[in-house]
Amino acid sequence: xxxxxxxxxxxxxxxxxxxxxxxxxxxxxxxxxxxxxxxxxxxxxxxxxxxxxxxxxxxxxxxxxxxxxxxxxxxxxxxxxxxxxxxxxxxxxxxxxxxxxxxxxxxxxxxxxxxxxxxxxxxxxxxxxxxxxxxxxxxxxxxxxxxxxxxxxxxxxxxxxxxxxxxxxxxxxxxxxxxxxxxxxxxxxxxxxxxxxxxxxxxxxxxxxxxxxxxxxxxxxxxxxxxxxxxxxxxxxxxxxxxxxxxxxxxxxxxxxxxxxxxxxxxxxxxxxxxxxxxxxxxxxxxxxxxxxxxxxxxxxxxxxxxxxxxxxxxxxxxxxxxxxxxxxxxxxxxxxxxxxxxxxxxxxxxxxxxxxxxxxxxxxxxxxxxxxxxxxxxxxxxxxxxxxxxxxxxxx
Numbered sequence: 001x002x003x004x005x006x007x008x009x010x011x012x013x014x015x016x017x018x019x020x021x022x023x024x025x026x027x028x029x030x031x032x033x034x035x036x037x038x039x040x041x042x043x044x045x046x047x048x049x050x051x052x053x054x055x056x057x058x059x060x061x062x063x064x065x066x067x068x069x070x071x072x073x074x075x076x077x078x079x080x081x082x083x084x085x086x087x088x089x090x091x092x093x094x095x096x097x098x099x100x101x102x103x104x105x106x107x108x109x110x111x112x113x114x115x116x117x118x119x120x121x122x123x124x125x126x127x128x129x130x131x132x133x134x135x136x137x138x139x140x141x142x143x144x145x146x147x148x149x150x151x152x153x154x155x156x157x158x159x160x161x162x163x164x165x166x167x168x169x170x171x172x173x174x175x176x177x178x179x180x181x182x183x184x185x186x187x188x189x190x191x192x193x194x195x196x197x198x199x200x201x202x203x204x205x206x207x208x209x210x211x212x213x214x215x216x217x218x219x220x221x222x223x224x225x226x227x228x229x230x231x232x233x234x235x236x237x238x239x240x241x242x243x244x245x246x247x248x249x250x251x252x253x254x255x256x257x258x259x260x261x262x263x264x265x266x267x268x269x270x271x272x273x274x275x276x277x278x279x280x281x282x283x284x285x286x287x288x289x290x291x292x293x294x295x296x297x298x299x300x301x302x303x304x305x306x307x308x309x310x311x312x313x314x315x316x317x318x319x320x321x322x323x324x325x326x327x328x329x330x331x332x333x334x335x336x337x338x339x340x341x342x343x344x345x346x347x348x349x350x351x352x353x354x355x356x357x358x359x360x361x362x363x364x365x366x367x368x369x370x371x372x373x374x375x376x377x378x379x380x381x382x383x384x385x386x387x388x389x390x391x392x393x394x395x396x397x
Contacts, residue, residue: 004123005380006103009116010096012038013105019082019143022307032081032140036060039081039138042119046126051170053151059140061148065133065171066125072132073394076174076355077122077387078149079115080142080346083107090371102374110368113375114180114361114383121387130392135174142346146310149346153353176321176394177355178387179347182363182375185335185382187326189319189358190244193276193312194344195285196253198269198304199224199293205266214264218257220299221268227296228252228272231289242277244315244340250274275342278314282306311348315340318356325360328390333382341365360386 015034036052039062043050050064062081083106086093093106103113118136125131139148156173181188201221206214232250241247250272257268274285286306293301315322322338329336343365351357362379 005116005120005384006098006377008119009103009108009113009375009380010098012112012115013096013103013107014094016094017082017107018085019141021085021144032059035081036062036138039064039119046123048122048126053155055140055147055151059147061140061152062138063152063171064122064136066122066131068131068133073175074133074135074172075391075394076135076137076177076350077118077180078137078139078177078350079111079118079180079361080139080148081115082141082143083110083112084143084369088371089373091373098377101377103377103380104372104374106373108367108373108375109182109363109370110365110373111180111182111361111363113363113380114182117362117380117383117387118180120384121391124384124388125391128392132391132394133172134391135171139346145308146346146349149349153349156353156355173353174355177347177350177357178321178325178390179345179350179357179359180361181345181359182365182368183339183341183360184364185329185333185360185362185379185386186337186339187322187329187358187360188313188341188345188347189322189338190242190278190315190340191313191344191347191359192242192245192248192278192342193280193282193310193348194308195274195276195282195306195310196271196308197286197306198271199228199289200267200269200302200304201299202302203264203266203268206264208262208264211264214266217265217268220297221255221257221270223297224293224301225252225255225270227293228270228289231292239277239280242279242340245277245312246340246342248275248277248280275344276312278312280312282309282311310344310346311352313345313348313351313357313359317351317354318358321356322358324394325358325386325390328393329360329386332386332389333379335382 203215203217258265326336
């Protein structure tokens with residue numbers, strides 16, 4: 001089992017699926033097409049029913065289904081197909097090299113190792129009669145805008161049992177969902193969300209030899225940053241830390257302004273990253289920032305609509321699922337702690353549809369997106385065993 005899952009993980013790593021992260025003009029490799037075709041071949045070779053769901057041109061979700069015993073909960077296993085970019089990597093991004101008990105390459109940890117574990121679990125369950133119905137979803141664009149999960153959950157929310165257009169899913173709505181991400185085989189029951197948006201200031205250009213004739217947009221932005229920093233410093237006092245996920249945070253990640261050193265700049269913009277705690281509402285956070293800037297500054301600041309929005313995962317509806325999965329993970333690997341984490345996933349998309357959802361998988365988040373990304377071979381085999389045993393054990397949650 002371990003040898004097979006390693007082979008599949010290596011094959012997936014060797015297929016580039018780099019998300020352009022909104023920079024389509026810079027796209028030099030395929031996004032998910034190659035991985036999607038690999039999945040098609042995998043399921044066709046095993047005569048497992050699957051369907052494709054178009055999300056954008058050239059970008060598709062793939063869903064597969066193993067029918068199981070009636071009356072048992074329908075379990076969803078999900079992994080995203082895309083990875084982050086490969087810039088500045090110090091190992092071959094698409095090599096899938098195995099050494100030191102690890103597989104190296106982009107996506108090894110986040111999340112092609114987890115995808116391989118799902119595929120091998122499906123393969124094992126396909127040979128067994130002791131199983132519930134298991135859905136496997138392989139979604140696109142998790143790393144940027146979560147377009148795949150958004151489309152999939154919209155279909156399940158609005159039309160769970162019938163096709164209403166040629167790309168809607170005809171598969172049943174799941175009762176439970178396990179979203180694969182690197183959790184070290186622990187069970188993530190809650191995590192922070194994120195909202196990102198842009199703030200812009202306008203000024204008036206002039207020659208740098210006569211700055212008094214202009215109005216420096218960068219100077220204005222410096223005052224904006226002071227307000228943002230003060231709000232960030234206040235978060236610990238105004239919003240109690242979550243017992244599992246820690247504090248809310250906010251930071252300025254980029255600053256762009258000016259065209260030349262000898263021109264007084266007439267435009268400057270910054271990008272805000274605000275991490276949301278379970279229970280926070282993104283629209284309120286966005287509006288609060290605009291209100292504070294209007295109250296404290298004597299010039300206008302333009303706030304864009306959020307261009308990245310991922311809700312927090314709350315632990316109010318996933319307790320029995322988490323407890324059962326954690327028990328199996330502890331039995332197999334001595335893992336299975338129930339945790340909250342500071343990073344985000346697209347799991348809240350499924351939870352918001354009323355599906356009890358947790359995050360679980362092999363690998364360590366500390367290795368995700370790194371210049372020398374890797375995953376431990378042993379963890380892959382353990383993940384397969386956990387997923388198979390969990391699915392076979394589920395009767396009623």
